[in-house]
Amino acid sequence: MADFYAPCPKGLEGPLADELQALGVIDARARDAGVAFRGTLRTAMLVNLESRIASRVLMRVGDATYRSEDDVYAAALAVRWEEWFGPELTLKVETSAIKCPLKSIDFLTLRVKDAICDRLRERRGARPSIDTREPDVQVHLHLDRLQMTLYLDTTGAGLFRRGDARDTGLAPLKKNLAAGMLRIAGWQPGVPLYDPMCGSGTILSEAAEISLQRAPGLGRPFAFHNLAGFLASDWNPMYDAAEERALPVQPLPIWGSDIAGSAVEMTRENLTALGLQDSVHLKQVNVLETSAPAPEGMLITNPPYGVRVGEDEEMAAFYPEFGHLLKRRFAGWRAFILSGDLRLAKLIRLAASRRTPLFNGQIDCRLFEYRLVAGSNRTDDEAGDSRQDRLRSGSRETGNQEQND
Numbered sequence: 001m002a003d004f005y006a007p008c009p010k011g012l013e014g015p016l017a018d019e020l021q022a023l024g025v026i027d028a029r030a031r032d033a034g035v036a037f038r039g040t041l042r043t044a045m046l047v048n049l050e051s052r053i054a055s056r057v058l059m060r061v062g063d064a065t066y067r068s069e070d071d072v073y074a075a076a077l078a079v080r081w082e083e084w085f086g087p088e089l090t091l092k093v094e095t096s097a098i099k100c101p102l103k104s105i106d107f108l109t110l111r112v113k114d115a116i117c118d119r120l121r122e123r124r125g126a127r128p129s130i131d132t133r134e135p136d137v138q139v140h141l142h143l144d145r146l147q148m149t150l151y152l153d154t155t156g157a158g159l160f161r162r163g164d165a166r167d168t169g170l171a172p173l174k175k176n177l178a179a180g181m182l183r184i185a186g187w188q189p190g191v192p193l194y195d196p197m198c199g200s201g202t203i204l205s206e207a208a209e210i211s212l213q214r215a216p217g218l219g220r221p222f223a224f225h226n227l228a229g230f231l232a233s234d235w236n237p238m239y240d241a242a243e244e245r246a247l248p249v250q251p252l253p254i255w256g257s258d259i260a261g262s263a264v265e266m267t268r269e270n271l272t273a274l275g276l277q278d279s280v281h282l283k284q285v286n287v288l289e290t291s292a293p294a295p296e297g298m299l300i301t302n303p304p305y306g307v308r309v310g311e312d313e314e315m316a317a318f319y320p321e322f323g324h325l326l327k328r329r330f331a332g333w334r335a336f337i338l339s340g341d342l343r344l345a346k347l348i349r350l351a352a353s354r355r356t357p358l359f360n361g362q363i364d365c366r367l368f369e370y371r372l373v374a375g376s377n378r379t380d381d382e383a384g385d386s387r388q389d390r391l392r393s394g395s396r397e398t399g400n401q402e403q404n405d
């Protein structure tokens with residue numbers, strides 16, 4: 001048994017602990033920006049294969065209190081690295097620190113690397129070479145004010161890198177943040193889902209993959225393959241079972257749209273790369289001209305943040321109109337809007353039933369939830385408008401047409 005730590009976007013610790021418990025991890029404990037758990041390397045493989053919310057899975061191999069660079073070197077030298085990997089593999093050391101009193105984090109990284117190389121040279125007659133881009137083995141050093149912890153990374157490239165979403169300038173969400181939003185919303189496969197500002201389609205592709213019961217870790221390499229404790233007899237049946245579980249691609253009640261043709265195109269490309277182009281309905285349209293694609297469902301989206309000059313005012317004008325649209329055309333739906341622009345809360349003119357703090361990278365966001373019930377103080381015009389919309393969306397319930405057509 002070993003201690004593990006799975007980092008995740010800040011705000012998703014609770015959902016990640018729930019996800020791990022559902023996977024059968026027995027003592028998942030939410031910590032700051034991650035979840036701690038105990039288990040075997042087999043447990044770590046399962047979490048790597050199945051978790052949609054974790055960013056990676058780290059195995060704790062040593063810890064100590066420290067006061068100097070020499071203490072850090074000595075603690076790293078004491079770890080039995082040779083039991084996990086040999087000098088033939090390439091190595092990288094990564095360091096994170098909170099309130100570390102020592103001067104140079106880079107120097108501490110170097111000392112840990114030296115300690116690992118010295119130990120392997122002594123025990124195995126050679127030292128590993130360093131590869132900072134694509135190492136076979138990655139060691140994480142974490143320091144707080146008094147304590148240092150050493151971890152072996154079991155993951156490799158971050159778990160949120162699944163699929164293909166390229167950097168498009170559309171500010172794509174990380175896949176694990178999108179998965180966390182879906183979990184916080186309580187969305188389940190089969191519930192109609194609509195992202196009307198879909199950008200590169202991250203929320204849509206996550207929802208489609210969840211619907212088809214695809215394990216997020218299929219078809220990618222993991223760092224644990226390189227570790228000496230790796231047993232193919234544990235991994236192969238687990239992997240085969242996950243592969244067999246996946247459902248055939250089929251049309252799903254998932255809709256996406258965006259005002260930008262380039263965004264819709266990027267979403268289509270991303271879905272196609274995952275073989276999901278026939279599962280999700282896409283359209284280019286201004287959200288303010290759209291309507292509900294089903295009588296009930298969940299609208300989950302993240303509007304642009306006003307980062308460029310002029311966008312601030314544009315967004316301030318947009319929120320009241322967006323709120324008005326939700327009230328008029330999405331009665332019966334629940335809307336979940338992720339935003340780092342906290343003016344939204346006031347300007348949208350709807351009462352949020354929940355606000356969940358979440359970090360999108362460094363941006364402190366809220367996931368606002370709005371329960372859209374038919375408004376009691378609407379004008380007759382709006383009521384008529386809403387009745388017509390519902391009739392229109394009702395006619396679209398059957399078949400597999402695009403919305404708004």
Ligand SMILES: C[S@@+](CC[C@H](N)C(=O)[O-])C[C@H]1O[C@@H](n2cnc3c(N)ncnc32)[C@H](O)[C@@H]1O
Nearest residue numbers: 172173197198199200201202258259286287304
């Ligand atoms: C922050 S991005 C969404 C990123 C997306 N969640 C992803 O993971 O790729 C916001 C998107 O809203 C779109 N957008 C902005 N104003 C819009 C409007 N009025 N109607 C529809 N889409 C709009 C932008 O084109 C952009 O693609």
